[in-house]
Amino acid sequence: MSKGLKIGLIILIIVVIVGIVGFIIARNFLPGNVGIDNNLTNEKGKEGNTTLDSSKVLVVYFSQSGNTGKLAKLISDRVGGDFVRIETVQTYPTEYNELADFAKNERDNNIKPELKNLDINIDNYDTIFIGYPIWWYQMPMPMYTFFDTYDFDGKTIVPFNTHEGSGNGGTYEDIKKLEPNSTVLEGLPIRVGDMTSDQSSKVDNWLKELGFNK
Ligand SMILES: Cc1cc2nc3c(=O)[nH]c(=O)nc-3n(C[C@H](O)[C@H](O)[C@H](O)COP(=O)(O)O)c2cc1C
Secondary structure (H helix, E strand, O other): OOOHHHHHHHHHHHHHHHHHHHHHHHHHOOOOOOOOOOOOOEEEOOOOOOOOOOOOOOOEEEEOOHHHHHHHHHHHHOOOEEEEEEOOOOOOOOOOHHHHHHHHHHHHOOOOOOOOOOOOHHOOOEEEEEEEEOOOOEOHHHHHHHHHOOOOOOOOEEEEEOOOOOOOOOHHHHHHOOOOOOEEEEOEEEHHHHOOOOOOHHHHHHHHHHOOOO
């Protein structure tokens, strides 16, 4: 083998290795990675620190990779009451591209996945904080199952969400349409990149604007 050919071969091998490593990093570590799960557990009857009667407050959330869960916990620790995670019977793929395809298929075909029993009696609550990530420009389909399952008539709904640029994606208006007999207050959308830093003051300001601060 000539020296030139050997050098060419080595360069080719390096290019291939760099390409493969780059591909693996891009698939697994770019924003939107869903590998991080959260270990939050449901909580009951917490004391709150707002004007709300915490015995009638529920914070409920759906979160696949932890961001919305983290935000939900922050809110729940302020408003007190019960803290409950929405989970589907069939778990979602953990690999990002597979999850993206799966969620898109659910959305495109209006598939509302079955939820695990949340062990809540919605009659016990007056104010329900409801959190979710934006998936394909709207609420994830489990949220539609959730709204179908419970009767929110006469309740106050306070939405919040995490996203990667879509804001609330029109979902607060969607909730108003789904629940015309409830009062839907102004929600809190937080960008996923911000969830790595402390969002307490944003939550505080939001609760203040809603008139819940003591
Ligand atoms: C399947 C899928 C679809 C998404 N679609 C959007 C979107 O349309 N707009 C957006 O801003 N972010 C989108 N995202 C980003 C998520 O909203 C964001 O990463 C969110 O914080 C994830 O919340 P979680 O960690 O609680 O699961 C999408 C993420 C996934 C996994």
